[in-house]
Amino acid sequence: MTSDVSGSSAAKSAIESLGVLQEDLRRRMFLFIRRARHPVTRDEAAASVGISRKLAAFHLDKLVDAGLLRARYAAPGGVPKVGRQPKVYEPSEAQIQVSVPERRHELLADLLLTAVLGERQDESAIQAALRTAAEQGRRLGEQERSRSRPGRLGAERGLTLCERMLEGHGYEPVRESATRLTLRNCPFHPLAAKAPDLVCGMNHAFLAGYLDGLDAGAVQAVLAPRPDECCVELRRADTASAAQPDAEDE
Structure with missing residues (x-):
């Protein structure tokens, strides 16, 4: 579940390209x-649509x-030709994907493929998927x-750093309070609805692994399923045992 470009930047670029x-x-x-x-x-490009070379160059x-x-x-x-070579055009490697709300099914597929290829003899497929997500x-x-x-x-500070990553991965984080960050979007819906134990478990393992790598021990990822939202929320560790919002968070 990694990305070189933040979700908001990628979405903006995709929308501009479609425009x-x-x-x-x-x-x-x-x-x-x-x-x-x-x-x-x-x-050749001009001839393909019946316009002048100059207008084709503009487009x-x-x-x-x-x-x-x-x-x-x-x-x-x-x-080879004598003199200056002509300018030629070819497709770039760019792939355009736009979804509202944002979906990251390719990231889930990549995790599952990595888990299948790296499954150990002493673990089940589900255990391999959870381990891979955490790693x-x-x-x-x-x-x-x-x-x-x-x-x-x-x-x-830990929640602030997490917020940036979550925004980039399409979770739509919302700071409910100084101690609680909820995620309004599930990037893996509707697949999460088809296999909640697997997908939500991987999602939780991934976010918990992120906190571990960040060394943000003061923050904990908690499974707190809510309709039409992500199944995980991030909380200050000393409030994370509650399945529902603390009184101070209301």
Whole structure:
């Protein structure tokens, strides 16, 4: 369950990219280049939609700026030419995914695949999945700790660091009080509803592992299922035993 880009930044980038594709000519050129299976020149792109080379260049540059295409100078077909090589365009490796609320099924699938491939002889598939989730969370927490070098973490500082990670992974964290952080979105819904013991268990193990890697002993991940929200919430450790909000949190 790791990501190189925060959820809010990734969502914004995806929405902006989709906005670029709203223009009909631009979208048709983009699809033509994706299906061409070879670098496409401006002339080829222009001819594919019946516009001038100059207008095609404008739209192609918009697609490059959005990260949907990449451009370079090369001879078409790989045959060297005398003089300056033409600019050619080809698909980038960008993948666009937008969901509201945010879903992270690919992260859950990655965890499950890692668990299957790394299952030990002395554990069941479910045990392997829980262990893998905890290890992944711990690595993420250790990375955050090495970046921020927070020193000894109290509950409030620990919740603040967790909030940033949770926002980036689509949990939609809400600070209910100084001691309690609830998660309004389950990034793994509706799969969590189909296998709650497995998915919620992995989710809990991942967040608990993150706190362990962060060395945020003053904060604890607690299973507290609520309809249409994440099954886990984060609390100050000395209030975490309660399954429902403490009186001071109301």
